[in-house]
Amino acid sequence: QSETVLATLQAGVLHLTLNRPDKLNSFNEEMHLALREQIERAHHARDVRAVLLTGAGRGFCAGQDLGDRDPRKGGPKPDLGRTLEAFYNPTLRLIRNLEKPVICAVNGVAAGAGANIAFACDIVLAAKSAKFIQAFSKIGLVPDAGGSWSLARILGEPRAKALALTAEPLMAEKAADWGLIWKAVEDEALMAEAEALAARLANGPTLGLGLTKRLIQSAATNTLDEQLDLERDCQQIAGHSDDYAEGVTAFLEKRQPVFKGE
Numbered sequence: 001q002s003e004t005v006l007a008t009l010q011a012g013v014l015h016l017t018l019n020r021p022d023k024l025n026s027f028n029e030e031m032h033l034a035l036r037e038q039i040e041r042a043h044h045a046r047d048v049r050a051v052l053l054t055g056a057g058r059g060f061c062a063g064q065d066l067g068d069r070d071p072r073k074g075g076p077k078p079d080l081g082r083t084l085e086a087f088y089n090p091t092l093r094l095i096r097n098l099e100k101p102v103i104c105a106v107n108g109v110a111a112g113a114g115a116n117i118a119f120a121c122d123i124v125l126a127a128k129s130a131k132f133i134q135a136f137s138k139i140g141l142v143p144d145a146g147g148s149w150s151l152a153r154i155l156g157e158p159r160a161k162a163l164a165l166t167a168e169p170l171m172a173e174k175a176a177d178w179g180l181i182w183k184a185v186e187d188e189a190l191m192a193e194a195e196a197l198a199a200r201l202a203n204g205p206t207l208g209l210g211l212t213k214r215l216i217q218s219a220a221t222n223t224l225d226e227q228l229d230l231e232r233d234c235q236q237i238a239g240h241s242d243d244y245a246e247g248v249t250a251f252l253e254k255r256q257p258v259f260k261g262e
């Protein structure tokens, strides 16, 4: 297992820590592949019922490792379309398509693709001292890792354009006020709160939570009629789950449900 992503499974929560702290956890190819492998594992493994993503050290993730793009080393100009297709885009799709909750604990600065990978997660908590930077315009690039999509959808064009064109840092509390993340919490409380949330979700009705994620992600592009049809289909599946039977039984017996995730 690569040291660039630390992975431990505890009580249904797959804890993933981006681990290149001396480079603010920026992405090299090894870290890309290690993160992808772990999210694929989360997809297949029944004992993984939630994912908690964070960063080692003082930062969350500074996007692409620019040391690997040093023009002074010579050679042809890089094909960044290829690197997005090969590395960033698969990870974004995997996070969005994983039908299990992905919690992101942004422990420090999140820049470039690092910010946008956080925004792709389902529930994002950030330390109050953390900031989000669309760093791309500082180096002549465009927002990637889904950022142009999520910023425009969540914030609307005026704020999305200002953030992307200026690369001004957005502090965690403002990101929460603007609806980009779930909440900003005191730095010392971040990991405990994120872990408690992940544990709670890992004990939830995983199948239903996954379908809920699918529904909410479909809403922006579906018509109301299409969405009603999808709700019907998802509720049909959820209604056949053991966890639904357990949820109703527990309610009627006035006790806490014990969900198994299926």
Ligand code: T3D
Residues within 6 Å of the ligand: 022, 023, 024, 026, 062, 063, 064, 065, 066, 067, 069, 080, 083, 084, 109, 110, 111, 112, 113, 114, 133, 135, 136, 138, 139, 141, 144
């Ligand atoms: O290439 C493709 O495949 C296309 C895809 C692109 C996706 C992208 O993400 S493009 C955007 C790349 N990221 C950036 O442009 C951000 C660059 N970093 C920064 O602007 C700053 O480091 C931060 C604002 C994130 C944090 O600033 P600060 O002052 O807190 O820390 P620092 O001193 O700049 O960084 C600490 C160390 O991390 C430093 O190393 P050193 O001097 O102690 O040896 C710095 O060089 C290193 N570091 C930070 N970010 C990167 C990095 N090293 C390589 N790549 C980085 N992105």
